[in-house]
Amino acid sequence: MIQVIQAQNITLAYLKQKFALHKSEDEQFFREWFDYIPEISELEKQYLDRVKNNYLNVLENAPLLEEAVKMVVLSPLLDLAGFYRHPFYITTEESLELSEAIIISNEVNTEETKEIIKGKIDVLVLQDQLWLLIIESKRSSFSLAKAIPQAxxxxxxxxxxxxPAYSLVINGEDFQFIKMIKQDKPMYALSDKFTLYRRKNELYKVLNILKNLGKVLS
Structure with a gap:
């Protein structure tokens, strides 16, 4: 028997149970988001100030849908981080499939149930065939806590x-990075969460981290 599950319906509890996924509490596991971070220029800061203002001004009229978040906030970040240029390239709406076989036994018979998770990656940054950064973009009213299991x-x-795999979840105003290493039991860790609703423009930090990931991974 085959059961198809959509990725947006997956929970952390499901991933822990089916794939033995666990969260690392070691601060050194995910150093890339806070260690050896490159500085950004004053021109880049001015541009990011404009991106922040654009987002907040547009948001005054109505919550932003996913495509608007990509256009207003995500696209400028990817441009400044250099992910539109060689050796990187970007794909969108990349389909994925993840399966897990479950053996169910009782006194009468043994039945194998195969659960297939299907979904699409919003934005995927690659170098050759290596997945560098998975980006999960949501509408402005969507909580990142709900997006993290999907990522x-x-x-x-x-x-x-x-x-290692890296991911960025974003809803336009909040940003959080994830790192995963798939060993015998896959392990992940989260960065701090950055938001546009603080006085200091935290897009500076988001761009710092994106640039550092591009440097580390290339």
Missing amino acids: LTHMLANPQPEH
């Missing part, structure tokens, strides 16, 4: 399990 599901489907 982790995408990371588990990474076809190069020998390499």
Whole structure:
């Protein structure tokens, strides 16, 4: 029997149960978001100030849908981080499939149930065939806590399990990075959460981290 599950319906509890996924409490596990972070220029800061103002001004009229979040906030960040240029390239709406076989036994018979998780990655940054960064973009009213299990599901489907996987979840005003290493039991960690509703423009930090990931991974 085959059961199809949509990635957006996956929970952390499901991933822990089915894939033995666990969260690292070691601060050194995910150093890339806070260590050896490159500085950004004054021109980049001015541009990011404009991106922040654009987002907040547009948001005054109505909550932003996912595509608007990509256009107003995400696209400028990817441009400044250099992900539109060689050696990187970007794909959108990348389909994925992740499966798990479950053996159910009783006194009468043994039945194998195969659960298949299907979904699409909003934005995927690659170098050659190596998945570098998975980006999960949501509408402005969507909580990142709900997006994180979906991003982790995408990371588990990474076809190069020998390499670390990174993800960024974003709803326009909040941003959080994830790192996963797939060993015997896959392990992940989260960065701090950054938001546009603080006085200091935290897009500076988001761009810092994106640039550092591009440097580390290339």
